[in-house]
Amino acid sequence: MxxxxxxxxxxxxxxxxxxxxxxxxxxxxxxxxxxxxxxxxxxxxxxxxxxxxxxxxxxxxxxxxxxxxxxxxxxxxxxxxxxxxxxxxPNLRLKPNATVTKNGYQQLGVEIYGGVLLHTWTDRDLSLAGRIMVMAGGKPQGHLVDFRRPLLRVPNLAIHLNRGVNTDGLKLNAQDHMVPVLGLESAGAVDLRALLVAELAKGGVKAEAGDILGYDLCLYDLQPSIRSGAHGEFLHAxxxxxxxxxxxxxxxxxxxxxxxxxxxxxxxxxxxxxxxxxxxxxxxxxxxxxxxxxxxxxxxxxxxxxxxxxxxxxxxxxxxxxxxxxxxxxxxxxxxxxxxxxxxxxxxxxxxxxxxxxxxxxxxxxxxxxxxxxxxxxxxxxxxxxxxxxxxxxxxxxxxxxxxxxxxxxxxxxxxxxxxxxxxxxxxxxxxxxxx
Incomplete structure (x- = not known):
């Protein structure tokens, strides 16, 4: 070849x-x-x-x-x-009742899908994509969405508050430490369903928040796939x-x-x-x-x-x-x-x-x-x-x-x-x- x-x-x-x-x-x-x-x-x-x-x-x-x-x-x-x-x-996926408000932050609760290397999901520009089920014509219909923009982040803990991280290893609890940040309460409340309705509209799907019956939404890293290495021999994706x-x-x-x-x-x-x-x-x-x-x-x-x-x-x-x-x-x-x-x-x-x-x-x-x-x-x-x-x-x-x-x-x-x-x-x- x-x-x-x-x-x-x-x-x-x-x-x-x-x-x-x-x-x-x-x-x-x-x-x-x-x-x-x-x-x-x-x-x-x-x-x-x-x-x-x-x-x-x-x-x-x-x-x-x-x-x-x-x-x-x-x-x-x-x-x-x-x-x-x-x-x-393996990835992070939204829970059904995903909205979390804590310590002035708005966050989205996630489940861990598969054998995720959790630490690699921290400090990344994360977006959201998947399927939304909407009531249309008297029955549920699925529509795919992809936000394609930085929306979420799982921030790491500063080394000043975790001095042993480089010698003892980073220990992450999936329930407590992997909840991504969506926004600040002080910037205004974000309604997840309203966010999804707005994204559906970009794809030509007219819906109201009450029309959303369910969803299957995944987090993903926005960084594009690339070739790398001294001779371009590697793929990073x-x-x-x-x-x-x-x-x-x-x-x-x-x-x-x-x-x-x-x-x-x-x-x-x-x-x-x-x-x-x-x-x-x-x-x-x-x-x-x-x-x-x-x-x-x-x-x-x-x-x-x-x-x-x-x-x-x-x-x-x-x-x-x-x-x-x-x-x-x-x-x-x-x-x-x-x-x-x-x-x-x-x-x-x-x-x-x-x-x-x-x-x-x-x-x-x-x-x-x-x-x-x-x-x-x-x-x-x-x-x-x-x-x-x-x-x-x-x-x-x-x-x-x-x-x-x-x-x-x-x-x-x-x-x-x-x-x-x-x-x-x-x-x-x-x-x-x-x-x-």
Whole structure:
């Protein structure tokens, strides 16, 4: 792959991340790109008429999306070639009764979503984005908002009042210390619903405070995603875990206009960071339902068609991986220390926190060879716990052969994470081979 392609894909990733401050916006941006590429939306509530070669996508809950290029061969024979990832990232989210007034400040109460590195959210210019449910035409309708301006801040405590912070560590209580400041009481009371109504109006949605029935609103850092490093080799951005994998999967699916024998698909789930147990998470029937419907439309119609299709299928669970940290190398398994810029990482765990086994490891390695890429390997230290992914969940739901992979990164679960620009193109190249 030429340096131009590498640079273009890295820039496109940063644009994708900046357009996606929340899972709602990530799904909207993904749907926009799919529509632009000729994919049509399907509604789960409606009957489907499908034919080989079609390009379609389905959303669920406004935060999960699945896209497919239907194969030219019956799916019971050719199977599915799938990449699974997730749209959510750890962050702070507004509570239902969010308004807090304390010591002359107006604040907004937040819940901690996922495994947040709390200290990285302090002293940041934070904004607010997400979905607001409004009564319209006698029923609730969802509208996306993004304030796109500095609105909130979680101020740190001065060192003069916390002398041991640099030696004893910063200790933050999620309930007491992570409440962001919205304004000063002396400057005038701020009504949260009035603030939301004003933001809706900017998007052309007319509503009154009483029309707001609910919301799902996330805080995010306003600083744009950038390239960095002496040679521009690094990417600094929020939500690299796991929008970088979503972007790689989508880019691979949309590359080329050739017909594909096997049905190729990308499914981007919500709620991975909190266990995937939701109507649109990997533990839900979302993917299985879609595959069953495609099998009914694109197979010989025999009772065992779906089971034969699954037996002929393969899933790549794509989620970012831990690069070796130069200042904490002792926390990494000595023989499995992935480096940024050195290619995709195959993640293994014999206790099934990852779904990789020898067969699926071998298959992904063969794809890497076809793409001219050398894979790396990650295993956590034997005396440390291991995180997990959608891989084991999806494999358990479907009985599908699955491998867990990801690009190496640092600062995982920070408000601002770090990856390598050249790794973007390498992962896309391997996933293209999967879909060929």
């Amino acid at each position: 030429s340096p131009t392609d590498t640079d273009a894909l890295a820039k496109d990733l940063l644009d994708y991340i900046d357009a996606s401050p929340t899972p709602y916006h990530a799904v909207r941006e993904t749907a926009r790109r799919l529509t632009q590429a000729g994919y049509r939306a399907l509604d789960e509530r409606e009957p489907w008429t499908l034919k080989p070669g079609e390009r379609v996508f389905v959303t669920r809950g406004d935060t999960s999306i699945a896209a497919f290029q239907l194969g030219t061969a019956p799916v019971d024979r050719a199977g599915f070639r799938l990449v699974g990832s997730h749209t959510d990232s 929020p939500r690299l875990d796991n929008l970088a994998s979503c972007h790689a999967a989508l880019s691979a699916l949309l590359s080329g206009n050739e017909k594909r024998e096997a049905t190729s698909g990308v499914v981007l789930f919500d709620h991975e960071e909190v266990g995937s147990r939701s109507a649109q998470g990997a533990a839900s029937p979302f993917l299985r339902t879609l595959l069953e419907r495609f099998t009914l439309a694109l197979s010989d119609g025999k009772p065992d068609s779906f089971h034969r299709a699954i037996a002929n299928s393969f899933l790549v669970s794509a989620d970012m991986a831990h690069a070796v940290h130069p200042n904490y190398a002792s926390l990494h398994e000595p023989k499995h220390q992935p480096h940024m810029g050195a290619g995709p990482v195959i993640k293994s765990n014999v206790n099934q926190s990852y779904a990789t086994d020898g067969e699926t490891w071998a298959y992904f390695t063969s794809l890497c060879r076809e793409a001219g890429v050398t894979p790396q390997h990650f295993v956590t230290r034997t005396d440390l716990g291991c995180g997990s992914t959608i891989g084991p969940i999806s494999a358990g739901q479907l009985g599908i052969r699955t491998v867990d992979v990801g690009n190496p990164m640092l600062s995982m679960h920070s408000i601002r994470e770090m990856a390598c620009a050249t790794d973007v193109a390498q992962m896309v190249a391997v996933l293209r081979q999967l879909f060929k």
